[in-house]
Amino acid sequence: MGHWSFLVLVVVIAALAFDFTNGFHDTANAMATSVATGALPPRVAVAISGALNLVGAFLSTEVAKTISGGIVDDTLVTPWMIFAGLVGAIVWNLLTWLFGLPSSSSHALFGGLIGAVWVGAGVKGVHFTEVTEKILIPAVASPVVAGVVAMVATYLAYVITRRGREREVTRGFRFGQVASASLVSLAHGTNDAQKTMGVITLTLISAGILSHGSGPPWWVVLLAGTAIALGTYAGGWRIIRTMGNGLADIQSPQGFAAETASTTVILASSHLGFALSTTQVCSGGILGAGIGRRLAEVRWGVAGRMALAWVFTLPAAAVVGGVSAAVAKQGTAGIVVICLAAVAVAVAIYTISRRDPVTAGNVNDQPTAPVVPATTAA
Protein backbone atom coordinates (compact mmCIF):
# COMPACT_ATOMS: atom_id res chain seq x y z
CA MET A 1 0.00 0.00 0.00
CA GLY A 2 1.38 3.37 -0.97
CA HIS A 3 1.21 6.54 1.01
CA TRP A 4 0.54 10.20 0.51
CA SER A 5 3.86 11.79 -0.27
CA PHE A 6 4.41 15.53 -0.56
CA LEU A 7 4.70 15.09 -4.33
CA VAL A 8 1.33 13.34 -4.69
CA LEU A 9 -0.37 16.03 -2.66
CA VAL A 10 1.21 18.74 -4.82
CA VAL A 11 0.13 17.01 -8.04
CA VAL A 12 -3.47 16.74 -6.80
CA ILE A 13 -3.54 20.41 -5.82
CA ALA A 14 -1.99 21.45 -9.16
CA ALA A 15 -4.54 19.32 -11.04
CA LEU A 16 -7.40 20.99 -9.17
CA ALA A 17 -5.90 24.42 -9.80
CA PHE A 18 -5.70 23.58 -13.50
CA ASP A 19 -9.32 22.41 -13.40
CA PHE A 20 -10.31 25.76 -11.90
CA THR A 21 -8.53 27.71 -14.67
CA ASN A 22 -10.08 25.35 -17.21
CA GLY A 23 -13.51 26.26 -15.84
CA PHE A 24 -13.16 30.01 -16.01
CA HIS A 25 -11.39 29.84 -19.35
CA ASP A 26 -14.24 27.89 -20.88
CA THR A 27 -17.29 29.59 -19.36
CA ALA A 28 -17.13 31.86 -22.38
CA ASN A 29 -17.59 28.96 -24.79
CA ALA A 30 -21.07 28.26 -23.53
CA MET A 31 -22.21 31.60 -22.20
CA ALA A 32 -20.44 34.45 -24.03
CA THR A 33 -23.11 35.06 -26.66
CA SER A 34 -25.97 34.65 -24.17
CA VAL A 35 -24.39 37.30 -21.96
CA ALA A 36 -23.73 39.56 -24.95
CA THR A 37 -27.28 39.45 -26.30
CA GLY A 38 -28.88 39.77 -22.89
CA ALA A 39 -30.51 36.33 -23.11
CA LEU A 40 -29.23 35.73 -19.58
CA PRO A 41 -28.01 38.18 -16.93
CA PRO A 42 -24.22 37.65 -16.54
CA ARG A 43 -24.33 36.17 -13.02
CA VAL A 44 -27.23 33.88 -13.84
CA ALA A 45 -25.38 32.68 -16.96
CA VAL A 46 -22.26 31.64 -15.04
CA ALA A 47 -24.34 30.09 -12.25
CA ILE A 48 -26.23 27.89 -14.74
CA SER A 49 -23.01 27.00 -16.52
CA GLY A 50 -21.24 26.16 -13.25
CA ALA A 51 -24.12 23.99 -12.02
CA LEU A 52 -24.32 22.10 -15.32
CA ASN A 53 -20.55 21.57 -15.28
CA LEU A 54 -20.86 19.99 -11.84
CA VAL A 55 -23.75 17.80 -13.01
CA GLY A 56 -21.71 16.86 -16.08
CA ALA A 57 -18.74 15.87 -13.92
CA PHE A 58 -20.88 13.39 -11.99
CA LEU A 59 -22.50 12.04 -15.15
CA SER A 60 -19.24 11.23 -16.92
CA THR A 61 -18.41 7.60 -16.39
CA GLU A 62 -15.80 7.36 -19.09
CA VAL A 63 -12.90 8.76 -17.06
CA ALA A 64 -9.71 9.32 -19.05
CA LYS A 65 -7.67 6.10 -18.99
CA THR A 66 -4.49 7.83 -20.09
CA ILE A 67 -3.09 11.14 -18.92
CA SER A 68 -2.56 12.56 -22.36
CA GLY A 69 -4.59 10.41 -24.73
CA GLY A 70 -1.41 8.96 -26.22
CA ILE A 71 0.34 12.24 -27.01
CA VAL A 72 3.19 11.34 -24.68
CA ASP A 73 4.44 7.90 -23.68
CA ASP A 74 2.47 7.33 -20.48
CA THR A 75 4.83 4.59 -19.26
CA LEU A 76 7.64 7.16 -18.99
CA VAL A 77 5.55 9.75 -17.17
CA THR A 78 6.30 10.24 -13.48
CA PRO A 79 4.35 12.36 -10.96
CA TRP A 80 6.83 15.23 -11.02
CA MET A 81 6.51 15.42 -14.84
CA ILE A 82 2.74 15.61 -14.46
CA PHE A 83 3.25 18.37 -11.91
CA ALA A 84 5.56 20.33 -14.23
CA GLY A 85 3.14 19.87 -17.12
CA LEU A 86 0.23 21.13 -15.03
CA VAL A 87 2.23 24.20 -13.99
CA GLY A 88 2.90 24.96 -17.66
CA ALA A 89 -0.80 24.64 -18.47
CA ILE A 90 -1.91 26.79 -15.52
CA VAL A 91 0.56 29.58 -16.27
CA TRP A 92 -0.46 29.72 -19.95
CA ASN A 93 -4.16 29.64 -19.09
CA LEU A 94 -3.72 32.57 -16.68
CA LEU A 95 -1.69 34.54 -19.19
CA THR A 96 -4.21 34.14 -22.03
CA TRP A 97 -6.99 34.99 -19.57
CA LEU A 98 -5.21 38.24 -18.69
CA PHE A 99 -5.29 39.19 -22.38
CA GLY A 100 -8.87 37.93 -22.71
CA LEU A 101 -7.91 35.38 -25.33
CA PRO A 102 -9.93 32.17 -25.62
CA SER A 103 -7.29 29.47 -25.97
CA SER A 104 -7.80 25.76 -25.61
CA SER A 105 -7.23 24.43 -22.07
CA SER A 106 -6.67 20.94 -23.48
CA HIS A 107 -3.92 22.25 -25.74
CA ALA A 108 -2.33 23.97 -22.74
CA LEU A 109 -2.42 20.71 -20.77
CA PHE A 110 -1.01 18.68 -23.69
CA GLY A 111 1.65 21.33 -24.30
CA GLY A 112 2.72 21.39 -20.66
CA LEU A 113 2.97 17.60 -20.58
CA ILE A 114 4.91 17.47 -23.87
CA GLY A 115 7.45 19.98 -22.52
CA ALA A 116 7.76 18.20 -19.19
CA VAL A 117 8.15 14.74 -20.75
CA TRP A 118 10.58 16.03 -23.37
CA VAL A 119 12.87 17.40 -20.64
CA GLY A 120 12.22 14.58 -18.21
CA ALA A 121 12.33 11.50 -20.43
CA GLY A 122 13.81 12.74 -23.68
CA VAL A 123 12.29 13.37 -27.07
CA LYS A 124 11.39 9.69 -27.52
CA GLY A 125 8.65 10.17 -24.90
CA VAL A 126 6.68 12.46 -27.23
CA HIS A 127 4.54 10.93 -29.99
CA PHE A 128 4.65 13.54 -32.72
CA THR A 129 2.33 11.76 -35.12
CA GLU A 130 -0.29 11.74 -32.37
CA VAL A 131 0.30 15.46 -31.89
CA THR A 132 -0.49 16.05 -35.57
CA GLU A 133 -3.50 13.78 -35.56
CA LYS A 134 -5.06 14.85 -32.28
CA ILE A 135 -4.08 18.52 -32.07
CA LEU A 136 -2.90 20.06 -35.33
CA ILE A 137 -5.61 18.87 -37.69
CA PRO A 138 -8.54 19.31 -35.27
CA ALA A 139 -7.25 22.81 -34.48
CA VAL A 140 -7.53 23.80 -38.13
CA ALA A 141 -10.72 21.86 -38.80
CA SER A 142 -12.85 22.80 -35.77
CA PRO A 143 -13.29 26.52 -36.32
CA VAL A 144 -13.85 25.98 -40.05
CA VAL A 145 -16.57 23.35 -39.59
CA ALA A 146 -18.38 25.27 -36.82
CA GLY A 147 -17.92 28.55 -38.66
CA VAL A 148 -19.50 27.29 -41.88
CA VAL A 149 -22.48 25.78 -40.03
CA ALA A 150 -23.03 28.98 -38.03
CA MET A 151 -22.66 31.15 -41.13
CA VAL A 152 -25.24 29.26 -43.18
CA ALA A 153 -27.59 29.02 -40.18
CA THR A 154 -27.28 32.74 -39.38
CA TYR A 155 -27.91 33.73 -42.97
CA LEU A 156 -31.04 31.58 -43.17
CA ALA A 157 -32.28 32.71 -39.74
CA TYR A 158 -32.20 36.35 -40.89
CA VAL A 159 -33.79 35.58 -44.26
CA ILE A 160 -36.62 33.60 -42.65
CA THR A 161 -37.42 36.08 -39.89
CA ARG A 162 -37.03 39.20 -42.02
CA ARG A 163 -40.80 39.74 -42.14
CA GLY A 164 -41.25 39.13 -38.41
CA ARG A 165 -41.34 41.92 -35.87
CA GLU A 166 -37.90 42.59 -34.46
CA ARG A 167 -38.95 42.60 -30.81
CA GLU A 168 -40.72 39.24 -31.06
CA VAL A 169 -37.89 37.70 -33.09
CA THR A 170 -35.20 38.86 -30.65
CA ARG A 171 -37.18 37.51 -27.71
CA GLY A 172 -37.76 34.17 -29.41
CA PHE A 173 -34.10 33.61 -30.22
CA ARG A 174 -33.00 34.67 -26.71
CA PHE A 175 -35.19 31.91 -25.35
CA GLY A 176 -33.54 29.41 -27.69
CA GLN A 177 -30.09 30.62 -26.67
CA VAL A 178 -30.65 29.60 -23.06
CA ALA A 179 -31.32 26.03 -24.14
CA SER A 180 -28.40 25.74 -26.57
CA ALA A 181 -25.94 27.36 -24.13
CA SER A 182 -27.01 24.95 -21.39
CA LEU A 183 -26.30 21.98 -23.64
CA VAL A 184 -22.77 23.27 -24.32
CA SER A 185 -22.17 23.59 -20.55
CA LEU A 186 -23.39 20.07 -19.85
CA ALA A 187 -21.26 18.60 -22.63
CA HIS A 188 -18.28 20.56 -21.31
CA GLY A 189 -18.75 19.14 -17.81
CA THR A 190 -18.82 15.57 -19.04
CA ASN A 191 -15.67 16.10 -21.14
CA ASP A 192 -13.28 18.38 -19.31
CA ALA A 193 -13.85 17.45 -15.66
CA GLN A 194 -13.02 13.84 -16.45
CA LYS A 195 -9.59 14.80 -17.81
CA THR A 196 -8.54 16.12 -14.40
CA MET A 197 -10.11 13.13 -12.68
CA GLY A 198 -8.01 10.95 -14.96
CA VAL A 199 -4.78 12.83 -14.12
CA ILE A 200 -5.43 12.60 -10.35
CA THR A 201 -6.50 8.95 -10.49
CA LEU A 202 -3.46 7.91 -12.52
CA THR A 203 -1.16 9.77 -10.12
CA LEU A 204 -2.74 7.98 -7.16
CA ILE A 205 -2.29 4.66 -8.96
CA SER A 206 1.38 5.38 -9.73
CA ALA A 207 1.92 6.23 -6.05
CA GLY A 208 0.34 2.94 -5.04
CA ILE A 209 -2.55 4.58 -3.17
CA LEU A 210 -5.05 3.06 -5.58
CA SER A 211 -4.75 -0.36 -7.16
CA HIS A 212 -4.15 -0.65 -10.90
CA GLY A 213 -7.17 -0.22 -13.10
CA SER A 214 -9.33 1.33 -10.40
CA GLY A 215 -11.70 4.18 -11.17
CA PRO A 216 -11.64 7.55 -9.45
CA PRO A 217 -12.74 7.51 -5.78
CA TRP A 218 -15.83 9.61 -5.00
CA TRP A 219 -13.81 12.42 -3.43
CA VAL A 220 -11.80 12.82 -6.66
CA VAL A 221 -15.01 13.17 -8.66
CA LEU A 222 -16.38 15.63 -6.11
CA LEU A 223 -13.20 17.73 -5.96
CA ALA A 224 -12.66 17.81 -9.73
CA GLY A 225 -16.31 18.64 -10.39
CA THR A 226 -16.31 21.35 -7.74
CA ALA A 227 -13.07 22.89 -9.00
CA ILE A 228 -14.33 23.18 -12.57
CA ALA A 229 -17.75 24.42 -11.43
CA LEU A 230 -16.21 27.09 -9.16
CA GLY A 231 -13.91 28.15 -11.97
CA THR A 232 -16.89 28.39 -14.30
CA TYR A 233 -18.84 30.40 -11.75
CA ALA A 234 -15.87 32.74 -11.23
CA GLY A 235 -16.70 33.69 -14.74
CA GLY A 236 -13.58 34.53 -16.69
CA TRP A 237 -15.27 37.79 -17.70
CA ARG A 238 -12.31 38.92 -19.76
CA ILE A 239 -12.72 36.03 -22.17
CA ILE A 240 -16.51 36.32 -22.16
CA ARG A 241 -16.12 39.93 -23.25
CA THR A 242 -13.81 38.98 -26.12
CA MET A 243 -16.03 36.17 -27.38
CA GLY A 244 -19.34 37.94 -26.78
CA ASN A 245 -18.52 41.46 -27.93
CA GLY A 246 -14.96 41.50 -29.23
CA LEU A 247 -15.09 39.14 -32.20
CA ALA A 248 -18.34 40.36 -33.70
CA ASP A 249 -21.45 42.31 -32.77
CA ILE A 250 -23.75 39.47 -31.86
CA GLN A 251 -27.54 39.74 -31.93
CA SER A 252 -29.76 37.04 -30.52
CA PRO A 253 -30.42 35.18 -33.83
CA GLN A 254 -26.65 35.02 -34.37
CA GLY A 255 -26.06 33.92 -30.80
CA PHE A 256 -28.58 31.12 -31.23
CA ALA A 257 -27.05 30.08 -34.57
CA ALA A 258 -23.50 30.14 -33.13
CA GLU A 259 -24.44 28.13 -30.04
CA THR A 260 -26.52 25.63 -31.99
CA ALA A 261 -23.69 25.15 -34.49
CA SER A 262 -21.20 24.64 -31.64
CA THR A 263 -23.45 22.20 -29.81
CA THR A 264 -24.06 20.14 -32.95
CA VAL A 265 -20.39 20.05 -33.90
CA ILE A 266 -19.30 19.11 -30.36
CA LEU A 267 -21.91 16.34 -30.06
CA ALA A 268 -21.32 15.04 -33.58
CA SER A 269 -17.54 14.94 -33.12
CA SER A 270 -17.62 13.28 -29.71
CA HIS A 271 -20.15 10.77 -31.05
CA LEU A 272 -18.40 10.02 -34.35
CA GLY A 273 -14.96 9.82 -32.75
CA PHE A 274 -13.19 12.88 -34.05
CA ALA A 275 -11.63 14.98 -31.29
CA LEU A 276 -12.34 18.69 -31.72
CA SER A 277 -11.42 21.49 -29.35
CA THR A 278 -14.47 23.02 -27.65
CA THR A 279 -12.86 26.46 -27.44
CA GLN A 280 -12.01 26.52 -31.12
CA VAL A 281 -15.41 25.17 -32.15
CA CYS A 282 -17.18 27.91 -30.21
CA SER A 283 -14.90 30.70 -31.47
CA GLY A 284 -15.40 29.49 -35.04
CA GLY A 285 -19.15 29.41 -34.50
CA ILE A 286 -19.18 33.03 -33.32
CA LEU A 287 -17.03 34.16 -36.26
CA GLY A 288 -19.30 32.32 -38.68
CA ALA A 289 -22.35 33.95 -37.12
CA GLY A 290 -20.67 37.32 -37.56
CA ILE A 291 -19.98 36.65 -41.23
CA GLY A 292 -23.48 35.29 -41.79
CA ARG A 293 -25.11 38.62 -40.95
CA ARG A 294 -22.63 41.06 -42.39
CA LEU A 295 -18.99 40.51 -43.20
CA ALA A 296 -17.98 43.93 -41.92
CA GLU A 297 -19.19 43.13 -38.41
CA VAL A 298 -16.30 40.78 -37.72
CA ARG A 299 -13.29 42.35 -36.02
CA TRP A 300 -10.58 40.50 -37.85
CA GLY A 301 -7.88 42.07 -35.68
CA VAL A 302 -9.31 40.34 -32.60
CA ALA A 303 -9.76 37.11 -34.56
CA GLY A 304 -6.14 37.32 -35.66
CA ARG A 305 -4.85 37.77 -32.09
CA MET A 306 -6.97 34.82 -31.04
CA ALA A 307 -5.57 32.63 -33.83
CA LEU A 308 -2.06 33.66 -32.78
CA ALA A 309 -2.82 32.59 -29.21
CA TRP A 310 -4.00 29.20 -30.54
CA VAL A 311 -0.74 28.71 -32.43
CA PHE A 312 1.35 29.64 -29.39
CA THR A 313 -0.66 27.74 -26.75
CA LEU A 314 1.01 24.38 -27.17
CA PRO A 315 4.64 25.50 -27.62
CA ALA A 316 4.41 28.17 -24.90
CA ALA A 317 2.88 25.77 -22.36
CA ALA A 318 5.53 23.25 -23.43
CA VAL A 319 8.35 25.71 -22.68
CA VAL A 320 6.95 26.50 -19.22
CA GLY A 321 6.36 22.78 -18.62
CA GLY A 322 9.89 21.97 -19.76
CA VAL A 323 11.55 24.60 -17.55
CA SER A 324 9.42 23.47 -14.59
CA ALA A 325 10.43 19.86 -15.28
CA ALA A 326 14.12 20.77 -15.35
CA VAL A 327 13.80 22.33 -11.90
CA ALA A 328 11.35 19.81 -10.45
CA LYS A 329 13.74 17.02 -11.48
CA GLN A 330 16.11 18.13 -8.69
CA GLY A 331 13.83 16.67 -6.05
CA THR A 332 11.63 18.11 -3.33
CA ALA A 333 13.51 21.41 -3.17
CA GLY A 334 13.01 21.91 -6.90
CA ILE A 335 9.30 21.16 -6.60
CA VAL A 336 8.94 23.67 -3.77
CA VAL A 337 10.71 26.28 -5.92
CA ILE A 338 8.30 25.62 -8.84
CA CYS A 339 5.30 25.77 -6.48
CA LEU A 340 6.40 29.15 -5.14
CA ALA A 341 7.19 30.43 -8.64
CA ALA A 342 3.76 29.32 -9.93
CA VAL A 343 1.98 31.02 -7.03
CA ALA A 344 4.05 34.18 -7.59
CA VAL A 345 3.14 34.24 -11.29
CA ALA A 346 -0.54 33.70 -10.47
CA VAL A 347 -0.53 36.53 -7.92
CA ALA A 348 1.31 38.83 -10.35
CA ILE A 349 -1.16 38.14 -13.16
CA TYR A 350 -4.10 38.66 -10.80
CA THR A 351 -2.59 41.95 -9.58
CA ILE A 352 -2.12 43.20 -13.15
CA SER A 353 -5.70 42.18 -13.98
CA ARG A 354 -7.01 44.39 -11.14
CA ARG A 355 -5.77 47.49 -12.97
CA ASP A 356 -8.40 46.95 -15.62
CA PRO A 357 -10.92 44.62 -14.02
CA VAL A 358 -13.63 43.00 -16.11
CA THR A 359 -16.60 41.94 -14.00
CA ALA A 360 -20.20 40.87 -14.36
CA GLY A 361 -21.02 44.59 -14.26
CA ASN A 362 -19.00 45.78 -17.24
CA VAL A 363 -18.65 42.59 -19.29
CA ASN A 364 -20.87 43.96 -22.06
CA ASP A 365 -19.03 47.27 -22.45
CA GLN A 366 -17.16 47.58 -25.70
CA PRO A 367 -13.62 46.25 -25.46
CA THR A 368 -10.80 48.60 -26.34
CA ALA A 369 -10.21 46.79 -29.63
CA PRO A 370 -10.69 48.98 -32.72
CA VAL A 371 -14.24 48.99 -34.00
CA VAL A 372 -14.60 48.56 -37.74
CA PRO A 373 -15.67 51.94 -39.15
CA ALA A 374 -18.11 50.32 -41.59
CA THR A 375 -20.65 50.00 -38.77
CA THR A 376 -20.86 53.76 -38.33
CA ALA A 377 -21.70 54.25 -41.99
CA ALA A 378 -24.85 52.12 -41.73
Add this chain to the structure above:
Amino acid sequence: MDVKWSALGEVALVSLGVGVAIVVIFAVGVLAASVRPRAAETDAPAGAGALGTVAAGLCFLACAAIAAYGIYLIVPQFH
Protein backbone atom coordinates in the same frame (compact mmCIF):
# COMPACT_ATOMS: atom_id res chain seq x y z
CA MET B 1 -0.25 8.58 -39.15
CA ASP B 2 -3.88 7.72 -39.20
CA VAL B 3 -5.99 10.80 -39.70
CA LYS B 4 -9.64 9.92 -39.75
CA TRP B 5 -10.57 12.05 -42.73
CA SER B 6 -13.83 10.22 -43.25
CA ALA B 7 -14.80 10.81 -39.61
CA LEU B 8 -14.01 14.50 -40.05
CA GLY B 9 -16.10 14.65 -43.23
CA GLU B 10 -18.93 12.88 -41.45
CA VAL B 11 -18.78 15.34 -38.55
CA ALA B 12 -18.83 18.26 -40.98
CA LEU B 13 -21.78 16.97 -42.99
CA VAL B 14 -23.88 15.84 -40.01
CA SER B 15 -23.22 19.13 -38.19
CA LEU B 16 -24.12 21.15 -41.26
CA GLY B 17 -27.34 19.24 -41.84
CA VAL B 18 -28.54 19.07 -38.24
CA GLY B 19 -27.29 22.50 -37.12
CA VAL B 20 -28.82 24.35 -40.04
CA ALA B 21 -32.05 22.35 -39.76
CA ILE B 22 -32.51 23.28 -36.08
CA VAL B 23 -31.94 26.96 -36.70
CA VAL B 24 -34.27 26.97 -39.72
CA ILE B 25 -37.05 25.18 -37.82
CA PHE B 26 -36.60 27.50 -34.84
CA ALA B 27 -36.61 30.58 -37.08
CA VAL B 28 -39.85 29.45 -38.75
CA GLY B 29 -41.29 28.93 -35.27
CA VAL B 30 -40.27 32.41 -34.17
CA LEU B 31 -41.78 33.91 -37.31
CA ALA B 32 -45.00 31.93 -36.88
CA ALA B 33 -45.25 33.01 -33.24
CA SER B 34 -45.07 36.66 -34.23
CA VAL B 35 -48.03 36.29 -36.60
CA ARG B 36 -50.54 36.28 -33.77
CA PRO B 37 -49.70 39.65 -32.19
CA ARG B 38 -49.57 41.17 -35.65
CA ALA B 39 -52.96 39.73 -36.60
CA ALA B 40 -54.50 41.30 -33.52
CA GLU B 41 -53.26 44.72 -34.60
CA THR B 42 -54.30 44.60 -38.23
CA ASP B 43 -57.78 43.02 -37.84
CA ALA B 44 -56.72 40.06 -39.97
CA PRO B 45 -59.03 37.02 -39.92
CA ALA B 46 -58.87 35.36 -36.50
CA GLY B 47 -57.79 32.06 -38.06
CA ALA B 48 -54.40 33.42 -39.13
CA GLY B 49 -53.32 33.97 -35.53
CA ALA B 50 -54.40 30.52 -34.35
CA LEU B 51 -52.70 28.85 -37.32
CA GLY B 52 -49.51 30.73 -36.53
CA THR B 53 -49.61 29.61 -32.90
CA VAL B 54 -50.09 25.97 -33.89
CA ALA B 55 -47.26 26.14 -36.43
CA ALA B 56 -44.97 27.80 -33.89
CA GLY B 57 -45.86 25.14 -31.31
CA LEU B 58 -44.96 22.36 -33.74
CA CYS B 59 -41.62 23.99 -34.62
CA PHE B 60 -40.64 24.49 -30.98
CA LEU B 61 -41.71 20.95 -30.17
CA ALA B 62 -39.46 19.63 -32.94
CA CYS B 63 -36.54 21.68 -31.56
CA ALA B 64 -37.23 20.42 -28.04
CA ALA B 65 -37.17 16.85 -29.34
CA ILE B 66 -33.77 17.42 -30.99
CA ALA B 67 -32.48 19.04 -27.78
CA ALA B 68 -33.71 16.02 -25.81
CA TYR B 69 -31.78 13.78 -28.21
CA GLY B 70 -28.74 16.00 -27.56
CA ILE B 71 -29.08 15.38 -23.80
CA TYR B 72 -29.43 11.67 -24.53
CA LEU B 73 -26.12 11.80 -26.43
CA ILE B 74 -24.35 13.76 -23.66
CA VAL B 75 -25.43 11.60 -20.71
CA PRO B 76 -23.57 8.27 -20.81
CA GLN B 77 -26.02 6.59 -18.42
CA PHE B 78 -28.68 6.63 -21.13
CA HIS B 79 -26.67 4.49 -23.52
